[in-house]
Amino acid sequence: MFRAIGRFFRAIGYMFTGKVNNAADSISNNPTVISATYDKVIEEKKRRLNEYKDAISAMIAQEESKKDKLSNLTEEVQKLEKLKSGAATRAKQIVDKYQGDTVAVKNDPEYLKCQSAYKDFSSTLVEKQSRAHELEEDLKQLMSNVNGHKNQIQSLMRDLDKLKEEKHDAVADILSATEEKQIADMVNGISNDRTNEELHRLRDLRQKASANARISRELAGMDSKKAESEFMEYAQKSEADDEFDALIGLSAKKETKESNPQDSKIPEA
Helix, strand or coil: CHHHHHHHHHHHHHHHHHHHHHHHHHHHCCHHHHHHHHHHHHHHHHHHHHHHHHHHHHHHHHHHHHHHHHHHHHHHHHHHHHHHHHHHHHHHHHHHHCCCCHHHHHHCHHHHHHHHHHHHHHHHHHHHHHHHHHHHHHHHHHHHHHHHHHHHHHHHHHHHHHHHHHHHHHHHHHHHHHHHHHHHHHHHCCCCCHHHHHHHHHHHHHHHHHHHHHHHHHHHCHHHHHHHHHHHHHHHHHHHHHHHHHHHCHHHHHHHHHHCHHHHCCCCC
16 A cells, blocks of 8 residues: 555656656747857856966966076076186186196185186086976977967867857757747647637638628629520520410411511502
């Protein structure tokens, strides 16, 4: 018993679910609803596209920042190379001054200064060159990523334009399909559309008007047809009388009298 009650309530639930689904489908097929739904989708895609653009803008800003850093590093590397070259040149001058006296050269404070500066410039130069190389590699990867995202954005923008066109096509298709269904339902006699009722009423009125006009034309010719009918009746009756007269021999006498009119005259005195 409890299982039966459970099945009963499930059946009711399925029934209402089906009605809700049918109602939702009916509403979803409404051209206005479809147009509004497309507008919502388009706006959502625009929002995401704008977020994507903002992210790409941040990447481009990062790219510009790395370019500035690389430019500064390049200038520093060039400067260090010049300083390093200058320290070496100055040390060579000191060596030339002592004419090969190694001990004197190494005890010369100026030489020691040049030597220390050269070492510092060299180590700093290696560090700057390494950093510049890393920046160059980062920039190559970043620029490749930015270009890829730019192409992706262009593709998404084209898709968005196509979606706007698809919206109008979808609405037109729904309207066309709805009209075709209404015409088919009208032909099959299952349509409840008031538009079809109006069409039926207008067509009935047209047929009645055509019938009234035809009746008026027929009535207008009734008098002449009636006279023709009477004349035909007289002619038939006259033919019947002549036939009867001929049958009883009356017509011969009639013809004799008609052919000898002198016999009927009164003789002169």
